[in-house]
Amino acid sequence: MAHGTAAVSPLAPKDVPAMPAIRGVRIATAEAGIKYRGRTDLMLMVLSEGTSVAGVFTRSKCPSAPVDLCRANLGGGRARAVVVNSGNANAFTGRRGREATALTADAAAKAVGCDASEVFLASTGVIGEPLDAGRFAHLLAGLGTQAEADRWAEAAAAIMTTDTYPKVATRRARIGGIEVAINGIAKGAGMIAPDMATMLSFVATDAAIAPAALQAMLSAAVEPSFNSVTVDSDxxxxxxxxxxxxxxxxNAPVTAADDSDLSEFREALADLLLDLARQVARDGEGARKEIRVTVTGAASDASAKRIAMAIANSPLVKTAVAGEDANWxxxxxxxxxxxxxxxxDRLAISFGDVRVAVDGERDPAYDEAAASAEMRQDEIRIGVDIGLGNGRWTVYGCxxxxxxxxxxxxxxx
Amino acid sequence: MAHGTAAVSPLAPKDVPAMPAIRGVRIATAEAGIKYRGRTDLMLMVLSEGTSVAGVFTRSKCPSAPVDLCRANLGGGRARAVVVNSGNANAFTGRRGREATALTADAAAKAVGCDASEVFLASTGVIGEPLDAGRFAHLLAGLGTQAEADRWAEAAAAIMTTDTYPKVATRRARIGGIEVAINGIAKGAGMIAPDMATMLSFVATDAAIAPAALQAMLSAAVEPSFNSVTVDSDxxxxxxxxxxxxxxxxNAPVTAADDSDLSEFREALADLLLDLARQVARDGEGARKEIRVTVTGAASDASAKRIAMAIANSPLVKTAVAGEDANWxxxxxxxxxxxxxxxxDRLAISFGDVRVAVDGERDPAYDEAAASAEMRQDEIRIGVDIGLGNGRWTVYGCxxxxxxxxxxxxxxx
Incomplete structure (x- = not known):
């Protein structure tokens, strides 16, 4: 049950990038013993003065206490510190949950020398158990002093629960001729004492971009990446x-999301988010295969996404893929x-490059052996053409x- | 893989009712060898002249050919024959699917001496494989002659796929002082060569009720029964x-669904449908426990149903129940x-009679041992009070x- 005992997913990346420093970001981690033993479970990220922040959060009607705090602080557009703990999600913890977030934010603000409204928090792990922030709040002052720029891999490890590998990604882009870097880390679906999976991701860049522009780019980029990933529909x-x-x-600070100076950055950000999101899908609990569903010819993109999600979330489709069965x-x-x-009667369906059905019937040229060969791959590509319009979407699952x-x-x- | 080799579900009914004859209904079954060997896979039900019919069908946008035929014939309001085959669903079979239903309906009409528009069809089994109706259409004339009134158990067996037990139910009611009987059979979630599960149910009564009234009663009764059951959300x-x-x-024929003469019948019908629907949930593939989710205090009944379905369909809730974990x-x-x-912060959650959470936090009186005892039952009752309104609904899953x-x-x- 302890972290690290599960075998690493066969879908883990073969090449893990060396994560460069991001100017203006320092990181420190610690073993706070919140739930786990013999591993880090606390991460402090210190951000330089003037850092812009953007965020997107769960659409759950029952969000955790840290999500409530982040939403409240996001309005200011500025961030100086991030505190993440693993082992306890501080969700469904009522008044005590709010007390724990307030205590943590205050301690981080003191450690970093900022206002508590510039602190962002995230927690992942057991839900319904009160989080005793007193167990780790006193560590934050020391972490603030120790924090170093090149600790991204350590950060990715500290926020894991039963993820089988840490998830990191890095990209470069030019804004107005100046090279900027973007680093991101994420954690995905995993449980120790089973509770819900939690997706957390933290991305930082040394670019100068105003909060509103940053938020607009993030909100746009999250749709085809993290919002198009599903492990179990929960x-x-x-x-x-x-x-x-x-x-x-x-770089000259950019204030408008549609500024053409951002075109390369926008693409790099979208690419990095998709990279992290797919790593989450590929490390879904028990996953042995990634499923990529692309729906084309739908009435609209939104319609294509709903159809793709219905396919990627279907237990019968997911078990068929596990059984390497081209069950169209x-x-x-x-x-x-x-x-x-x-x-x-207009549907066409393919697995990889093998079309299995067309015009509402089995493809006359259907080749069972070719379809079976596709199903033995690690990445299963399911293509569905609805034959009605131009809407298209791709989702990622396992x-x-x-x-x-x-x-x-x-x-x- | 053959029918009958799977162990009967531990949730199978302990007492199977003796199914009485329904006056005006005769049944015959045969081994047509459509896919299975050594078992019946074809059922003909012959209905006396003047029989009213009502029906509800899948909401799938890709319905099978027999569903298309039933929908077309339902408008007439009269039925004289039902043909059901197992082993092949005749779904996603294009033009050939329509040819198979036409051939079957014509053969049944000849066998029974009625119009093809008074024949209803259902097929369950593999999808995407053309159904060769020539394999069994020639058997229908003989079945029409052999059909007997007391063959309900045989009918329930013939329509099974990998159901682990046949599903039957019977009720009695009085209409205007006359006693009437209602018999029903159903099949649920099961696969041989895995394809989608198919829910089929056929219910007959000797009551005299006009088609419109019958349809109104059926449509109302299906919501809290079959439409409130989920095995895997597919x-x-x-x-x-x-x-x-x-x-x-x-009985004096009843033409209006709200006729007070129907009150007892309406209740018996609803009770019978719920009985059959729960048997389907309890025989869900791999099921070891029935899950009954009751949501109260929601904004509306429809809202309560959507919440209850989200709970009953959640893979994380369903695996927690499998693990006998009171994971609220x-x-x-x-x-x-x-x-x-x-x-x-208003939610209250219970497992059986044990309240585990209240006011958005773990119940201060929470008793782990009592909750664990509830989770060891065959029937797991999950209660959720939303605390907002008067909406309530119950759904059944596994x-x-x-x-x-x-x-x-x-x-x-």
Missing amino acids: TSTSDTLLLFATGAAG GRVVMAVGKAGEPADR DLTKAYVEINGDYRS | TSTSDTLLLFATGAAG GRVVMAVGKAGEPADR DLTKAYVEINGDYRS
Whole structure:
């Protein structure tokens, strides 16, 4: 049950990038012993004065206390510190949850020398258990002193729960001729004492970008990345994605999201978020295969996304992929249940490069052996053409294996 | 893989009712060898002249060919024959699917001596494979001659796929002082060569009730029964529920659904449908426990149903039940993701009679041992009070076990 005992996912990246420093960002981690033993579970990120912040959060109607705090502080547009703990989600903890976030924010503000409203928090782990912030708040002053720029890998490790590998990504872009860097870390689906999975991601750049422009870019980039990933259709109370821009790179500050100076940055940010999001899908609990569903020809992009999500979330599609079965009948079923405009007799379905169905029937040229070969890959690409319009979307998920049931159901045995 | 080799579900009814004859209904079954060997896979139901019919069908946008035929014939309000085959769903079969339904309906009409528009069809099994109706259409004339009134148990067996037990129910009611009977059969979630589950149910009564009244009663009764059951959130292309009223009981024909003479019948029908629907949930693939989720205090009944469905469909809730874990954090998560009005700090959650959370926090009186005892039951009752309004709903589902993954993913191994 302890962190690190689970085998690393076969879908873990083969090459982990060396994470460069981001000017204006310092990081420190510690073993606070909140729940885990013998590993780090507390991370402090210190941001230089004038750092812009943007964020997106869970759409759950029952968000965690740290999500409430982040939402409240986001209005100011400025950030100086981030505190993340793993082992306890501080969710559904009522008044005591709010007391824990206030205590933590105050301690971080003192450690960094900023206002508590410039502190952002995230917690992941058990829910419903009160989080005793007194266990770690006293460590923040020391972490503020120790924090160094090149600790991104350590940060990614400290925020893990039962993730089987730390998730990092880095990109470069030019803004007005000045090179800037973007680093990101994420954690995905994993449990120790089973509770809900929590998706957390923290991204920082040394670019100078105003909060409103940063938020607009982040909100746009999250749709085709993190909001297009599903492991088990269960939305956490704690999902948090924060993007910080320190401005230390020295580019002329950009204030409008549609400024053409941002075109390269926008692309690099979108690419980095998709990289992290796919790492989360590929480390879904029990995952042995990544599923990439692309729907084309739908009535609209939104319609394509709903159909793609219905396919990627279908237990019958996910178990078929686990069984390496090119079961397109289940894909038809998922298209049908999505409730979106679709005409059975226009559907075309493919696995990888193999078209299995066309015009609402099995493809006359269907080749069972070729389809089976596609299903043995690590990445299963399911293509569905609805044949009605120009809407298209891609979502990323993973298969449903006995290991998922084991991780989430068998822990008492 | 053959029918009958799977162990009967531990949730199978302890007492199976003896099914009485329904005056005006005769049944015959046969081994047509459509896919299975050594078992019946074809059922003909012959209905006396003047029989009213009502039906509800899958909401899938990609319905099967038999569903299309039933929808077309339902407008006439009269039925004389039902043909059901197992082993092939005749879904996503294009033009050939329509040819198969036409051939079957014509053969049944000849066998029974009625118009093809008075024939209703259902098919369950593999999808995407053309159904060769020539394999069994020639058997229908013989079945029409052999059909007997007391063959309800045989009918329930013939329509099974990997159901582990046949599903039957019977009720009695009085209409205007005349006793009438209602019999019903259903099949649920099961696969042989894994394809989608299909829910089929056929109910017949000897009451005299006009088609419009019958339809209104059926549509109302299906909401809290079959439409409140979920095994894996995947909606079949073939779901079909048909209700026939032969009129042979001799009550004064009832034409209005709100006629007070129908009050007892309405209640008996609703009770019978719920009985069958729960049998389907209890025989869900791999199911070891029934889950009954009751949401109260929601903004409306519709809102309560959406929240209850989010809970019953959550893989994390279902695996927690499989692991006998009173994991109310996952219930909170599911409430939050439902997107319905909810206030975290007013939620109360119970397992059976044990309240585990109240006012958005763990119940101060929470008793781990008592909650664990509840989770060891066969029937897990999850209660959620939203604390906002008067909306309430109950849905029925089952746990998610490794057997589900095995049945649907491991069949190639």
